[in-house]
Amino acid sequence: MSNFQHTIEAAQRHLLALQQSLVEHEQNLVRLQNEVAQRERDLALLQNGERSPSLTSAPAVAPDGLASPNESQDADYKIALALTLANAAYDALIVVDGDYRIIAINDSAETLFNRKRPIGESLQDVTGVAELEMMVIDALANEEESFEEQMMIEKRYYRVRAQVIRRLGNLFIGLALQDVSELVRLNRARRDMVANISHELRTPIANIRLIIESLFHEQDRPKRKQSMSALKAIGRETESLIWLVQELLDLSMIESGQAILRLVEQPLAQLVLNSTERLEDQSAAKQIVFIDEVPETLQILADADHIQRVLINLMHNAIKWSPPGETIRIRAHEQGDEAVISVLDNGPGVPADHRERIFERFYQVDPSRSGKEGSGLGLAICRHVVEAHGGRIWVESNPDRSDGTGGCFRFTLPLADPVTEPDDRDKPV
Numbered sequence: 001m002s003n004f005q006h007t008i009e010a011a012q013r014h015l016l017a018l019q020q021s022l023v024e025h026e027q028n029l030v031r032l033q034n035e036v037a038q039r040e041r042d043l044a045l046l047q048n049g050e051r052s053p054s055l056t057s058a059p060a061v062a063p064d065g066l067a068s069p070n071e072s073q074d075a076d077y078k079i080a081l082a083l084t085l086a087n088a089a090y091d092a093l094i095v096v097d098g099d100y101r102i103i104a105i106n107d108s109a110e111t112l113f114n115r116k117r118p119i120g121e122s123l124q125d126v127t128g129v130a131e132l133e134m135m136v137i138d139a140l141a142n143e144e145e146s147f148e149e150q151m152m153i154e155k156r157y158y159r160v161r162a163q164v165i166r167r168l169g170n171l172f173i174g175l176a177l178q179d180v181s182e183l184v185r186l187n188r189a190r191r192d193m194v195a196n197i198s199h200e201l202r203t204p205i206a207n208i209r210l211i212i213e214s215l216f217h218e219q220d221r222p223k224r225k226q227s228m229s230a231l232k233a234i235g236r237e238t239e240s241l242i243w244l245v246q247e248l249l250d251l252s253m254i255e256s257g258q259a260i261l262r263l264v265e266q267p268l269a270q271l272v273l274n275s276t277e278r279l280e281d282q283s284a285a286k287q288i289v290f291i292d293e294v295p296e297t298l299q300i301l302a303d304a305d306h307i308q309r310v311l312i313n314l315m316h317n318a319i320k321w322s323p324p325g326e327t328i329r330i331r332a333h334e335q336g337d338e339a340v341i342s343v344l345d346n347g348p349g350v351p352a353d354h355r356e357r358i359f360e361r362f363y364q365v366d367p368s369r370s371g372k373e374g375s376g377l378g379l380a381i382c383r384h385v386v387e388a389h390g391g392r393i394w395v396e397s398n399p400d401r402s403d404g405t406g407g408c409f410r411f412t413l414p415l416a417d418p419v420t421e422p423d424d425r426d427k428p429v
Contacts, residue, residue, distance in 0.1 A: 092158075092177040096123050098140070100133055103172075112154065112177070129153055135162040136173050156181040189361070201244065204237035211237075236281055243316075247377040250309065251361065254384045261303040261388055265416035268339060269294045271304060272330050275311040279319065286324045290315070294332040299416040300339050306385045307413065313378040314343040314409045321347030321407065329400075338391065338412040349407045350395050358395055359383040386411045 092109035096102050100123045110116055118126045124133050131151045139147050139162040147162045161176045211230045269292070276283075276290045283290060300307075311330075318328045322345045329344040350358055357363050361380035386393045391412035398406025 094175040096173050098171045100136055139164050139173055157184045204240045207237045208234050250381050251377050263301050266300050266302050266304050268298045268300050268332055269296045271308050275308050275315060278312055279315055282319050288319055288322055289327045291327050291329045294330055298332055298339055301414045301416045302389055310382045310385050313382050318343055318345035337415050339415055340410060340412050342408055342410045344398050345407045347407055349397050349405045355395050389413055
């Protein structure tokens with residue numbers, strides 16, 4: 001073969017190689033264009049706060065065996081996501097290994113046990129709660145189930161859940177601690193309310209039945225005087241039932257925001273007089289006398305019906321706890337732009353350690369004392385109404401007594417402006 005032919009064949013082979021290289025470059029160009037398009041879509045999704053499926057796929061591995069930049073970013077993203085979920089939770093979350101050592105903990109748990117980053121430390125040393133370690137032991141013994149218990153931690157009630165998870169040869173025991181102290185308190189209050197209301201309903205109903213049976217006994221035709229006395233007794237018991245039902249209705253309306261206040265200039269003395277008249281039967285039954293020391297000229301800005309309800313509740317409470325034959329004083333005076341109203345009795349008073357909670361609904365200082373149970377709603381209603389007027393309410397010992405006993409309930413209301421006309425304002429309670 002001549003040299004010329006060799007040259008032609010070499011040129012052909014070179015041309016074929018160039019053609020193949022061009023095809024490969026075109027394929028690489030298409031691949032790069034596709035990758036650029038995908039990255040542009042990913043960037044648009046991230047700018048909109050979304051996560052692209054391509055970013056959560058299995059990460060690529062570089063030729064040297066090290067994680068590629070995409071893999072590193074994906075791992076960081078997953079860690080940040082897990083930390084955000086854990087620390088945004090209200091519950092305290094702890095993860096321990098098979099040796100009961102903490103390998104993960106969120107901010108709520110660190111705050112609960114007052115420990116910062118106790119990674120690697122034992123669960124018992126960090127929490128000081130032996131019941132938690134017992135839950136982990138039980139969870140390991142029964143991996144197919146999740147365990148839940150209620151326990152006391154730092155004087156609060158917690159519902160704790162333990163769950164065992166095995167992933168890729170690793171063992172994780174998760175503990176979630178939910179503070180249920182308020183639920184426990186409300187549940188106890190609900191039980192107390194049911195018991196108290198049941199008693200309050202049972203007593204007057206039983207009394208009414210006995211009175212009616214004695215009044216209409218077949219063998220003894222009642223005389224007119226006996227009939228009138230019995231009817232008055234029935235009236236008192238019926239009033240007790242109405243009182244209880246009204247308290248339940250009032251509290252329900254107030255707490256739901258359906259009760260509306262109509263603030264109008266009112267003579268306080270007249271509201272006090274109306275309230276004492278409403279309680280004449282109850283006070284007469286215990287020979288208790290009301291002493292009204294409210295100035296006739298004192299004008300307040302208030303809703304008459306709601307404030308009268310407050311006065312009646314406080315006076316009724318004073319009657320209930322006062323010994324027979326005692327007096328109950330109602331006083332009022334101006335203090336700045338407010339009127340301070342006081343209801344004083346000579347009963348046992350409210351112990352100092354109960355004064356902060358006495359206005360909570362269903363709260364009882366001592367429901368067993370002297371058999372004076374109640375619904376536990378009256379003082380809660382008083383607080384809601386007074387605070388809706390922009391005032392405050394509290395209890396202290398009777399200042400007229402030197403032995404520290406007796407009750408003194410005080411509350412404040414805004415004074416009416418003596419310069420302007422009466423200011424009619426409607427507002428929700």
